[in-house]
Amino acid sequence: MNRLSRLASRWLLLLGLIGTPAGADETLHYPATPDSGPGASLVIHGALDLPQMRPLLEDFHHAHPDLDLRYRNLTTLALHERFLAAPDEADVLLSSAMPWQYLLANEGYAQPLETQAAHDWPAWARWRHELFAFTFEPIVMVVNEALIERYGEVRSHADLLALLERHAEALQGRVVTYDPATSGAGYTYAIEESRLSPRYWDLVAALGQAEAELVGTTGEMLEGLIEGRYLVGYNLLGSYAQERLADQPRLKIVVPEDYALVTQRLALIPRQAPHPAAAERFLDYLIGETGQAVLAGKTTLGAIHPALEGPGTATSLRQERGEALRPITLGPGLLATLDDLKREALLTRWQREFSRRERR
Known part of the structure; x- marks a missing residue:
């Protein structure tokens, strides 16, 4: 080999x-x-x-x-x-x-x-x-209308961060996203967002404070959202979400207004x-x-x-x-996902930020 x-x-x-x-x-x-x-x-x-x-x-x-x-x-x-x-x-x-x-x-x-x-x-x-x-294919958020009715619209990463910081206790276990340690998609998006947004690590910490569920696929996120176990899904593949949620009017697909990765x-x-x-x-x-x-x-x-x-x-x-x-750049930067040292450094920080705030 x-x-x-x-x-x-x-x-x-x-x-x-x-x-x-x-x-x-x-x-x-x-x-x-x-x-x-x-x-x-x-x-x-x-x-x-x-x-x-x-x-x-x-x-x-x-x-x-x-x-x-x-x-x-x-x-x-x-x-x-x-x-x-x-x-x-x-x-x-x-x-x-x-x-x-x-x-x-x-x-x-x-x-x-x-x-x-x-x-x-x-x-x-x-x-x-x-x-x-x-x-x-934009990377999107999915938000349950019940959450919008209670706390207001979530249109951007900044809105999501504010929501998680203000209502972490109410949202315990009701938020879902990729686990970058086990998902290639989640890891790729984490690399891109850490380059794009100076507040990305604050968002990771806020996800940790809300005890967000970490999963491996968009399909798992969609299943939990449809079943009502989650109220917010973060970083789903938009094409899959659009197809799967066509008959789910209470679940709103959000293309973030501040920035949206496109794969x-x-x-x-x-x-x-x-x-x-x-x-x-x-x-x-x-x-x-x-x-x-x-x-x-x-x-x-x-x-x-x-x-x-x-x-x-x-x-x-x-x-x-x-x-x-x-759009994720089609060029040599893609090979960063294959670099052991870069991967270890990013995942170490991701886990540290996800765990750093005191749980309520």
């Missing part, structure tokens, strides 16, 4: 918690139509649930019926380790584990896409022409892809206006394409939130 494989085995046990908690290793198959003549195959491995992926695949296959298309849904851990074991198996990799997708490209495992769509793609949403962000799913074509021409067709579609329009209209993932406006687009969110939106 090489160094990259060893790191993946250790760290993606955490980062795997970003991926699909259920239904992993499911597949979709769209055979080439009988009258389309000789065709090619396309194999896509993704850490993206079937309900979100199906509209894209159906639309793409309708436009390319000559392709025998197979999609395998995996956790981020399984996807990454499977790729390292068989780098010539899949034609496209889609993953929310941003540091590991970046590392693969940086280590030379990706091949470039040189289409017009790739050249036109926003520079902040790609690395070279080898790694492409294709979703725009993106990243796509690449492996250098040893068995069907590179078909892979290029799909990735060109995924970042093209047609595929992005499907993503905006039929999923909760958020489209990036600058020509698209309206609900489900980054353009619309930017018009509403402006500079408050802070």
Whole structure:
């Protein structure tokens, strides 16, 4: 096992918690139509649930019926380790584990896409022409209307901090967030927020004072919020929350007004892809206006394409939130999550701040 494989085995046990908690290793198959003549195959491995992926695949296959298309849904851990074991198996990799997708490209495992769509793609949403962000997913809070009725609106991190400081006793055990020691998502967000906000550590301390529940996934947070065990959820993946809470009018999704992290799913074509021409067709579609329009209209993932406006687009969110939106930078900084010393230092401080105030 090489160094990259060893790191993946250790760290993606955490980062795997970003991926699909259920239904992993499911597949979709769209055979080439009988009258389309000789065709090619396309194999896509993704850490993206079937309900979100199906509209894209159906639309793409309708436009390319000559392709025998197979999609395998995996956790981020399984996807990454499977790729390292068989780098010539899949034609496209889609993953929310941003540091590991970046590392693969940086280590030379990706091949470039040189289409017009790739050249036109926003520079902040790609690395070279080898790694492409294709979703725009804010990190949100979820607040129960009962709490709003009693204490007022929670629109920002500052509002949440004030709420926790003033009403820590009433909120004991009724707040939930990621545990950065066991969740790759939680750890990534902690790194980003500690850079962004001078009051981040005060917020961590206030979460500790309220004895916030620490969990590993957005799914666990949503379950507790729906069941009424929690009144506030902090740092949930907005796309999952939007999908899951569509029939929960008492739970309000809040994109913080002061700053909101935005995560993106990243796509690449492996250098040893068995069907590179078909892979290029799909990735060109995924970042093209047609595929992005499907993503905006039929999923909760958020489209990036600058020509698209309206609900489900980054353009619309930017018009509403402006500079408050802070996409996680696609660059070398992502590799900080793989540095043992930096991780130990951040988690030590996080635990110290979470525990430092006297419990009432």
